[in-house]
Amino acid sequence: GGLGSLTNYHPGLVNVKRRDDGPWFKPLLDSTKDPGAGAITDFENAVTYAAKSIVAGSEFFISYGDNWLKARSEYESLPTSESYRLVDKMISYLFGILSIKGKFEYFKMFLVLLSSLPNIDKRIKSIFQTIESVEDIVNIIIGGGAASLEKEASYSLEWLEQNGRCLDHIYSRLSDIPSAGRGAFSRRFIKKGEVVITSPLLAFQKSQLEEFYDKNNKIVPPPDFESRQVILNYCFSHPKSSLALFPLTHAMLINHASVRKGSNRHPNAKIRWATDHTETQKS
Secondary structure, three states: HHHHHOOOOOOOOOEEEEEOOOOOOOOOOOOOOOOOOOOOOEOOOOEEOOOOOOOOOOOOEOOOOHHHHHOOOHHHHOOOOOHHHEEEEEEEHHHHHHHHHHHHHEEEEHHHHOOOOOOOOOOHHHHOOOOOHHHHHHHEEEEHHHHHOOOOOOHHHHHHHHHOEEEEOOOEEOOOOOOOOOOEEEEEOOOOOOOOOOEEEEEHHHHHHHHEEEEOOOOOOOOOOOOOOHHHHHHHOOOOOOOEEOOOOOEEEEEEEEOOOOOOOOOOOOOOOOOOOHHHOOO
């Protein structure tokens, strides 16, 4: 959960990267002593860092790698990072020639001719189709390349104050509950009724989380010692439902606590659908 899960992929707008030396395999529990061993992830410290300077209000984009697109036939027309670099070079070259001649009105004609070539790469052609005017050309030259035409302007801080959701109220460290692994802790005072954290949810069929894959991505029988993937322990679900909902923020770190006799530990948070989102208020 957290930033890594929320970051979208766009091969031409990458501004964050994952650090190469993580995540670390660091089991917190001893499988010979702790009953909770195997119920929590043994990996930590997957660090995401800024690959370039990022303006406040900008969206984060990460790279899955060009092979992620090339390996999927349904995405054969979507540009790769290589496609964007090639188009940017072509436009820069044409811009240099036409600026000397003062013939900017020919720019669109050149692009139409290029995109109509019979053997032109589909990915490159799809980029040309997003360029509609000389203003677009100028924006590509000064605004960060052809991919910059596809993104909205950064949101203002005022807009974020009104519409954004704070993900900074909690942080992760070892839980105070024995054998529970990591937990979520309050970074500041939170009043009763205030939102601790919000999260989009990734929907799974529970049956998908009972499948295991080998190194060739083929389904194989589960190991003798387990019958489901650990991720299921981080999902919200109901015993009578086939659906599992995985939170994409640090909401997944909040451990559960039930009221028990002789214990002074009680729940201090509860889960609810967002009250300001129309899709969650439909009956």
